[in-house]
Amino acid sequence: MSFNKIQIYPATVLEISDLVRLEQVFTEYALSSQAFHYLIQRAKPCVWVAAQGQRICGDMVLLFFPSKQITRLYSLVVEPSQRRCGIARALLNAAEHLALEYRCPLLRLEVRADNFAARHLYENSAYAYTEYLADFYGKDQAGWQMSKHLLK
Numbered sequence: 001m002s003f004n005k006i007q008i009y010p011a012t013v014l015e016i017s018d019l020v021r022l023e024q025v026f027t028e029y030a031l032s033s034q035a036f037h038y039l040i041q042r043a044k045p046c047v048w049v050a051a052q053g054q055r056i057c058g059d060m061v062l063l064f065f066p067s068k069q070i071t072r073l074y075s076l077v078v079e080p081s082q083r084r085c086g087i088a089r090a091l092l093n094a095a096e097h098l099a100l101e102y103r104c105p106l107l108r109l110e111v112r113a114d115n116f117a118a119r120h121l122y123e124n125s126a127y128a129y130t131e132y133l134a135d136f137y138g139k140d141q142a143g144w145q146m147s148k149h150l151l152k
């Protein structure tokens with residue numbers, strides 16, 4: 001897939017070191033190399049990278065639940081030096097395409113209540129706040145569940 005010169009494609013084991021590097025922005029809950037190995041082997045590609053030229057500058061992890069018709073955006077991250085260039089929006093567009101392709105059109109995610117950059121991204125892409133999650137990220141660290149029904 002390609003959005004505004006940003007290439008988006010399924011990750012392979014060759015990209016794991018880049019994925020682990022990108023995850024370092026998450027001080028807690030960062031996905032490990034073992035977790036990426038496991039996720040990359042799944043039947044439906046669920047780890048996707050964004051690249052500009054040869055450089056990997058972002059990634060996302062999607063979990064598909066066909067029986068519930070839900071796609072969960074489990075992780076989304078953009079390299080700090082490449083932010084505000086539309087990379088996350090391109091990844092989110094790709095997530096929506098994939099959710100429809102795999103017939104899991106309810107896209108759901110969790111975001112920290114104090115993560116205003118991510119909340120703006122989702123709000124501006126028409127995601128709705130569906131549940132307040134007290135202590136979701138630890139004591140006194142609330143989150144929001146947000147979702148978007150792609151067929152409505």
Ligand SMILES: CC(C)(COP(=O)(O)OP(=O)(O)OC[C@H]1O[C@@H](n2cnc3c(N)ncnc32)[C@H](O)[C@@H]1OP(=O)(O)O)[C@@H](O)C(=O)NCCC(=O)NCCS
Nearest residue numbers: 076077078083084085086087088089111117118120121124
């Ligand atoms: C949140 C994050 C993924 C955004 O990535 P990005 O590539 O910079 O986002 P984009 O350039 O695609 O921005 C799209 C829109 O999101 C919103 N947005 C992004 N960063 C923002 C910021 N710092 N402040 C306010 N709004 C912001 C804006 O609406 C923006 O549109 P605009 O640039 O036309 O105003 C990135 O900041 C990041 O990796 N943060 C750390 C990891 C993280 O928090 N992941 C989300 C977990 S739920």
